Amino acid sequence: MSALDTRSGEPTHYSQIWTFRTPRARLALWAGWLALVALFVWCWQVMNEGTLWIFVADAPDQAVDIGSRMFPPKLAYLPELLMPLWDTLNIATLGTLGGVILAVPVAFLAARNTTPSALLVRPVALFVIVTSRSINSLIWALLLVAIIGPGLLAGIVAIALRSIGFVGKLLYEAIEETEAGQVEAVTATGAGRAQVIHYAVVPQVLPAFWGISMFRWDINIRESTILGLVGAGGIGMKLQSSIDTLAWSQVATILILILGTVVVSEVLSARVRRALI
Amino acid sequence: MLTIDQLTKTYAAGDTALRDVTFRVPQGQVVGLIGPSGAGKSTLIRCINRLVEPSSGTIHLGETDLVNLGSRKLRQARRRIGMIFQEYALVERLTVMENVLSGRLGYVPFWRSFTRRFPGRDIENAYRLLDRVGLIDHADKRADALSGGQRQRVGIARALAQEPELLLVDEPTASLDPRTSRQIMRLITEICAERQLPAIVNIHDVPLAQQFVDRLIGLRAGRMVVDDAPERLDEAMLTEIYGAEDWSATDQDDDDPDPDGEAQGTLRLVGTAT
Amino acid sequence: MTPNASYPRRWKRPPQLVTTRRWRLALPLLILAYLILAVGSLEVDVNRVVEGLERGARFVQGFLQPDFTSRWGDIRQGLIESLTMTLTATVVGVLISIPIGIGAARNLSPRPVYLVCRAIVAVSRSLQEIIIAIFLVAMFGFGPFAGFLTLAFASIGFLAKLLADDIEEANASQIEAIRATGASGWQLIHYAVQPQVMPRLIGLSLYRLDINFRESSVIGIVGAGGIGATLNTAIDRYEYDSAGAILLIVIAIVMLTEYGSSYLRKFLQ
Numbered sequence: 001m002s003a004l005d006t007r008s009g010e011p012t013h014y015s016q017i018w019t020f021r022t023p024r025a026r027l028a029l030w031a032g033w034l035a036l037v038a039l040f041v042w043c044w045q046v047m048n049e050g051t052l053w054i055f056v057a058d059a060p061d062q063a064v065d066i067g068s069r070m071f072p073p074k075l076a077y078l079p080e081l082l083m084p085l086w087d088t089l090n091i092a093t094l095g096t097l098g099g100v101i102l103a104v105p106v107a108f109l110a111a112r113n114t115t116p117s118a119l120l121v122r123p124v125a126l127f128v129i130v131t132s133r134s135i136n137s138l139i140w141a142l143l144l145v146a147i148i149g150p151g152l153l154a155g156i157v158a159i160a161l162r163s164i165g166f167v168g169k170l171l172y173e174a175i176e177e178t179e180a181g182q183v184e185a186v187t188a189t190g191a192g193r194a195q196v197i198h199y200a201v202v203p204q205v206l207p208a209f210w211g212i213s214m215f216r217w218d219i220n221i222r223e224s225t226i227l228g229l230v231g232a233g234g235i236g237m238k239l240q241s242s243i244d245t246l247a248w249s250q251v252a253t254i255l256i257l258i259l260g261t262v263v264v265s266e267v268l269s270a271r272v273r274r275a276l277i
Numbered sequence: 278m279l280t281i282d283q284l285t286k287t288y289a290a291g292d293t294a295l296r297d298v299t300f301r302v303p304q305g306q307v308v309g310l311i312g313p314s315g316a317g318k319s320t321l322i323r324c325i326n327r328l329v330e331p332s333s334g335t336i337h338l339g340e341t342d343l344v345n346l347g348s349r350k351l352r353q354a355r356r357r358i359g360m361i362f363q364e365y366a367l368v369e370r371l372t373v374m375e376n377v378l379s380g381r382l383g384y385v386p387f388w389r390s391f392t393r394r395f396p397g398r399d400i401e402n403a404y405r406l407l408d409r410v411g412l413i414d415h416a417d418k419r420a421d422a423l424s425g426g427q428r429q430r431v432g433i434a435r436a437l438a439q440e441p442e443l444l445l446v447d448e449p450t451a452s453l454d455p456r457t458s459r460q461i462m463r464l465i466t467e468i469c470a471e472r473q474l475p476a477i478v479n480i481h482d483v484p485l486a487q488q489f490v491d492r493l494i495g496l497r498a499g500r501m502v503v504d505d506a507p508e509r510l511d512e513a514m515l516t517e518i519y520g521a522e523d524w525s526a527t528d529q530d531d532d533d534p535d536p537d538g539e540a541q542g543t544l545r546l547v548g549t550a551t
Numbered sequence: 552m553t554p555n556a557s558y559p560r561r562w563k564r565p566p567q568l569v570t571t572r573r574w575r576l577a578l579p580l581l582i583l584a585y586l587i588l589a590v591g592s593l594e595v596d597v598n599r600v601v602e603g604l605e606r607g608a609r610f611v612q613g614f615l616q617p618d619f620t621s622r623w624g625d626i627r628q629g630l631i632e633s634l635t636m637t638l639t640a641t642v643v644g645v646l647i648s649i650p651i652g653i654g655a656a657r658n659l660s661p662r663p664v665y666l667v668c669r670a671i672v673a674v675s676r677s678l679q680e681i682i683i684a685i686f687l688v689a690m691f692g693f694g695p696f697a698g699f700l701t702l703a704f705a706s707i708g709f710l711a712k713l714l715a716d717d718i719e720e721a722n723a724s725q726i727e728a729i730r731a732t733g734a735s736g737w738q739l740i741h742y743a744v745q746p747q748v749m750p751r752l753i754g755l756s757l758y759r760l761d762i763n764f765r766e767s768s769v770i771g772i773v774g775a776g777g778i779g780a781t782l783n784t785a786i787d788r789y790e791y792d793s794a795g796a797i798l799l800i801v802i803a804i805v806m807l808t809e810y811g812s813s814y815l816r817k818f819l820q
Contacts, residue, residue, distance in 0.1 A: 040642050047695045048634035055692035062690040090589040135807035136769040139782065140680065143794070146786050147610060148603035152593050185366035185432075187328055189439055190355035190383025194391050199379050203370040225683045229747060243685060259677055272627065276568070301700035376560055399558030417565045 066248055071250035081238060081257055088261075089232035091155040091227065092220040098156065099163025099220075100213050106168040109177035112198060113183070129172075132165030137223045141232040155232035159220050166219075167212050174208035175201060210276040218269035225258045278303055279443055280473055284334035286499075294320040296499040299333070302443075305473040307466055309480055309490035309507065313519050316496040318479040322445045323344065323496070325477070327351060327356045337444060356383035359436030361465070363448035365428040369421040373412065373431050376420050377403040380438030384512050399438070406434040410464065419531070426457035433464060444469065444476035458482070462489045569611040595658070613791030621786065622793040629798065630779035635775060636699040640767075641760045643699075644706025645752075651707060652714030653740065659718060660727070671687040675708025695776030700768075702763045709762070710776075713747065713755050719774065721747040757812035765810055768801050 108114045110125035142156035148154055180202055188202040228236020236255060242250040288297040294317040302308055310318045311490075312476065322468045323329035325336055327343065330437040336343040338357060346354055359380070367376050381399045382390055389542035395403075407413045410430035420428060429449060436444060446465060450458035462478075466489045469476045486493060487507040497505030503514045512524045558603045621624070653658050654668035680701055687697040687704075721744055729743035769781025778797060785794040 020645065036642070040639060043635035043638045046631060048641060049697060050694055052695040056696065059690040066689060087592065090592060093585075094589055104734070130806055131802055133300075134765065134802040136765060138769050138772060139779070139798075142772065142786050143610065146789065147607045149596060149599040151595070153595050153600070156593075178364075181362060181364055181366035182368050184328055185360065185362055185435075186368065186379055186382065188328060188355060188358070188360040188445075189380050189435070190352045191355075191379070191390075192352060192387060193709055194387050195382045198387075198391060199371070199375075199382060201370055203368050221380065222679060226679050229681065239682075255682065258679075258682075262677055264787075373562065378562075393564050395562075400557045400562045401560045403562075408558070416562070419567075525589065 005231060011147050026248070031149065033114060069142035069220040069246075069248035072249065073256060074247075074249040077250045077253045078189065078257070081254065083236060083256065083259065084226070084228070084233075084235040084238050085151055088224045088228075088236070089221070091152060091159055091232070091234050092217060092265075093225040095156045095159025096163055096213065096217040096220050096226065100161035100167055103164045103171060103210075105165060107171035107175060110168060110172040112173055113178070114201060125168075125172075129165045129168045132163075133160055133169065134165075135162070137162035137220075138226065138230060139216060141227045142230045145231040150231035152233040154233060156231055158227060159224055162221065162223070163216050166216055170212045171209060174205045174212075178204040180246070193217070211273050213267045214273045214276070221265040222262055225261070225268045278339060279477075280335075280337040280388050281325070281381075282335045282337075284321070284324060284336060286317070286324055286329065293423055294325065294499050295331075298499075298501055300501065300504060302477065302495060305469065306492060307469050307476045307478060307490045309478050309486035309493045310479060310496065311483055311486055311493060311503075311518060312496035314481070315500040316518075318496055319447060320476060320482075320499075321496070321517040322360075322479050325445055326355050327362060328528065332395075352383055354440055357442045358437045359430050359441030359444045361429070361436050361444065361446040361449050363451045365425070365432045365452075367420040367428055367431055368436075369419070370502050371420060373407070373418055373420055373457050374403060374416045374425070376431050377406060377434045377438050383439070396427045403438055404433070407431075409437075410466075425453050426461065429453065429457075429461050430464070433461075433468070437468065441474065443467050444474050446476060446478040446480075448479055448481065450482060452502070458485060458487075468488070483510070525535045555672070557606050559647060568726070581741055610791045610795070612793035613793075617795045617796035617799050618790075618792035618793060618801075619723045621791070622781070622796075625781045625784070626793070626800070628799060629771065629778035629797075633693040633764065633777035633779075634699070634804075636695045636702060637760060637764045639765050640702030641698045641756060641763050643704060644710060644759065644763075645701045647703070648707045648710035649752075652711040653718065653744075656716035656718035658789070659722075659740070661746070662770050667807045672708050672715070675704055676712060680766050680770060681773060684773050684775040688774045693774045693776070698775035698777050701775055702766060705766065706759050707728060709810060710752075710755055710759055714752060717748050717751050718744055754816045757815060761805070761812055765801075765805060767783045 057222045071178055074138045106125050106128055109116070109121050110129060112118060112122070115122045131207070137158050140161045141154055144158050144161075145155035148157070182204065183196060183200040187198050191199065224236075226239070228238065229240050231237070235258065239251065239254050242248075242254060282299050282527070284295055284298040285293070287293045295537055298317075300308075310321065312318050320329055324331040325338075325343065327346075331344055334344070338354065339376075341354055341357075343354055368379065371379075375393070376398060378393075378395050381395055381403075382401075383491060385395060404413060404416065407416055411434055412427060412430055415423065415427065420431060423431065432449075434531065436458065444465070453461060462485060465476065468474065476512070478486070478490060480490075487510060492509055493503065493505060493507045493510055494501060495514065497518050502517045503510070505514070515524050516522065566575060569578060652669055653666045654664045655672055657665055660668070676765065683704055684701040687700050691697045691700065725747065726739065726743040729739055734742060767777045768779045768782065771777040771781070771782050774780070778801065782794060782797045785791075785797060
């Protein structure tokens, strides 16, 4: 205190009001929140224009009803599900494989440091990635079932098309993050373009590549379980037919099987990723 | 022999990195390039193998005009120029052997390098080089398993695998401890002497440079301001390169400054003491 | 160094991934066997596919020459439903996920609360949105309200998990310092945890907004309202030009939200 006094030579009087933000910033903040609340209320009203609240009020009864019909799950239904499950796994695996194979060239064309032309090729590659990413695999499946008919093939192609964007995006980001020094060093030896990519870029992105592929495979297992809802094969078709016939105990069995598969694939994918990186 | 004439580099943003740099490097001479950060040392080295495109001027390696080469001819010319990097720039996830063999990439077609089937002669030579830099037992290790000094030795072996006519060395000791730095500098100069290789070593440790190189070129803001034998470097020249600074103050224990011999004596001392 | 020693003229890259010889031989064989089996179980009707290719060409054409006008009423309705349920579901999801996220953080919550909250997170995350939507449609009837509930439920799992992980990673010494001042539990959250986690929470909410919109274009397929229902109808009727228009709108909005949210995140930090 004394040190302060001698230095300033003024009476020590400090303001007792302290605010976290300037008044204007606080005002803006409150206005922002108010706008959000207003927007929410408005959206809520627009959304619920057609909502029949009788049905909503009825929901607990419905839930109890469905719950009681689901229990106990019909375990005798399991053997019938094994073949569709195998199909589902194939959709996910072959779809991932196809998606990854297609995504690799797209990623190299989209990465700023490997693209042959940042002006012409890169935007096209980025558009492919955005298109594939914005459209859910179920919508791809819907389209493909309409185009090439119901079945596994539609599911595989749907998964592959959706995977291009995911794998392509993460992979091209990994390529752009490679150390420029290593690339420069290999270039300086007089290596050709393809050799530079193969010796300097590929080794750097390989771990990321395996990680991304396994991660996508794991996601694809989840997604392929429901593709059958629109006719693209696998266990989802059984789900659809069970729901259509209101066989809720079969639905319960299917859900348990799906959950089990998802958990196993998640553990497997995490393990493989850890081993590879 | 390398001849650089009136080399100028202006970056797209308008900064001039090099201005009318002219010098010759005869067979077997090791040139140290010193100067403050941003003086254009790195740019100069990269202009020679055209990792950076020069704006004007000429660079000749022997009879070849390096500035006006098409991409195919440029790759052939790059094979003749070995480069050693700051931070080693090894491909970390490849084995030591692959890193050394990558120095041969300009000589083998893509499919051979793709399947890793390099000619027997190249492999034999790679082993010989690894033995020369003292790493023959590490050939199958991954590059990221090596220490800094070892990695830089691999970098040297990679550059030599090209059987170059010129070595470009960019801050070879920037990330090494003092003892390893000296070992690396010694190795580079020894090899240059063995093979009569000319070399340009971009280095910011002046005492280290003085001890190992045959000639010092000082750059300041893209201009050559000093070109002399290392033992003749004095305070005036250092001020010319780096700007005003009390150069004798590097030795704080000395109470009896002797301006003339001081700069050199002190610099030498620092060089050996660290 | 031995000057005249002879050096090997052959070098083989040591195996990097699979180091045991037996697995190196077995693995490709196993993969090959699987591929043969898997591809063998595909039943591809070649005629149907060839026939489909022509239809595919028509779809691509529809995509290139989209028809926005003839079904504009349906598209507009679907878009409004999608957008409103995206926003409301995200807001509600964020609000609910905050207490659950705090509850699911090991360093703040008592053990029983932690376990309950983690269980909620696990259930919400492991169920597909579509499957949730099927149940909620069965319970609440068709329409965007079921979609709103679906997206809100899925958002809770997603946000609470990331939030809890964030809180667990938050700087422990700062929490300790505030705790040492004698602060109560709520003060602790307000002063030590919130400032550290808040920017991330805003970023995650915007990210989830993005995901919710994408999902809202799908759950309509099972009757939960939104643009997905319109799309489903268009494809069922083979109106590929309308379907193309819807997809283009979806892509445009996804790009817009992605740009917008990354801009907003930068602005808020």
